[in-house]
Structure formats: C-alpha cells, structure tokens
Amino acid sequence: MFEKNDKLLSIARVILNVVTWIGIIGGILTGIILCCIDSYLLSIGLSLLFALPVFSALSWLVLRLILNFFCDVKLIRNKLYETENDNLSPFLTYSNTPFTPTPAENGNTMEQLLQLKKLLDDGVITQEEFDREKAKLLK
Numbered sequence: 337m338f339e340k341n342d343k344l345l346s347i348a349r350v351i352l353n354v355v356t357w358i359g360i361i362g363g364i365l366t367g368i369i370l371c372c373i374d375s376y377l378l379s380i381g382l383s384l385l386f387a388l389p390v391f392s393a394l395s396w397l398v399l400r401l402i403l404n405f406f407c408d409v410k411l412i413r414n415k416l417y418e419t420e421n422d423n424l425s426p427f428l429t430y431s432n433t434p435f436t437p438t439p440a441e442n443g444n445t446m447e448q449l450l451q452l453k454k455l456l457d458d459g460v461i462t463q464e465e466f467d468r469e470k471a472k473l474l475k
Contacts, residue, residue: 345407352403356396363388445473 352460367385383418409453456466 345403345410349403352396352399356392359392359395360389363392448473 363384366388367381367383370381370384373381450467452461452469452473455461456463461469
C-alpha cells in the first residue's frame with residue numbers, strides 16, 4: 337500500500353548524495369579555476385574553494401536529517417499497519433536479529449538474568465524476548 341512512497345525516499349536519498357558531490361566537486365573546481373585566471377579573482381576563488389564545499393556538506397547534513405526523520409515516520413507507519421520495511425533497508429543501520437545473550441565467563445545464571453533485566457529496562461529487548469531468554473536460562 338505504501339511502497340510507492342518508500343521508493344520516493346530512496347530516490348530522494350540518491351539525488352541528495354549526487355547533488356552534494358556535484359556541489360563539492362564543482363566548488364573546488366570553480367575555486368581553482370578562478371584562482372588561476374587572474375590575481376583579481378584570487379580572493380573570490382579562494383572563498384569559493386572553501387565556501388561551496390562546506391555549504392554543500394552542511395546542506396547534505398541538514399537534508400539527510402530531514403530525510404531520516406521521514407524514514408522514521410515511514411517505519412512507525414509500517415509497524416502500525418504491519419507492513420514490511422524491506423523497501424527502507426538502505427536507511428536501516430541496525431540489525432534486526434533476535435537477541436541472544438552472551439554467556440557469562442563463569443556460567444552464573446544470576447548474572448545473565450541481571451544482564452537481561454538491564455536490557456529490558458533500557459528498551460533494547462521486549463518483554464517477550466526477556467521472558468523467552470529467562471525461560472531458557474532457568475531450564
């Protein structure tokens with residue numbers, strides 16, 4: 337139902353990256369060319385040599401934050417409508433694998449349970465995952 341909007345996010349991400357690189361490279365080249373043409377244009381060329389790449393990078397940062405905000409909205413929407421997030425995979429930087437606790441060095445079950453409780457309290461794992469792992473430890 338929402339796949340068309342997800343593709344627009346991916347297209348906007350690619351366009352943003354391309355325009356940013358064009359701005360950075362174009363600013364550097366324009367600055368170098370103006371510096372080489374005439375001594376009168378040296379100050380303008382040096383200004384452009386540094387200003388355009390910095391402006392392009394800052395613009396990329398702000399627009400990328402806005403794009404990530406829209407992606408987060410899409411992820412929440414997809415979760416509410418129980419839709420897959422496969423189209424948004426380029427935006428996701430985390431692994432969606434289930435939690436498996438690392439065994440304690442001495443095999444102490446109590447330490448593992450405390451570690452699980454801390455993860456639950458921090459919101460890293462859900463209550464269902466906590467109950468499942470707790471049942472495995474107490475067997």
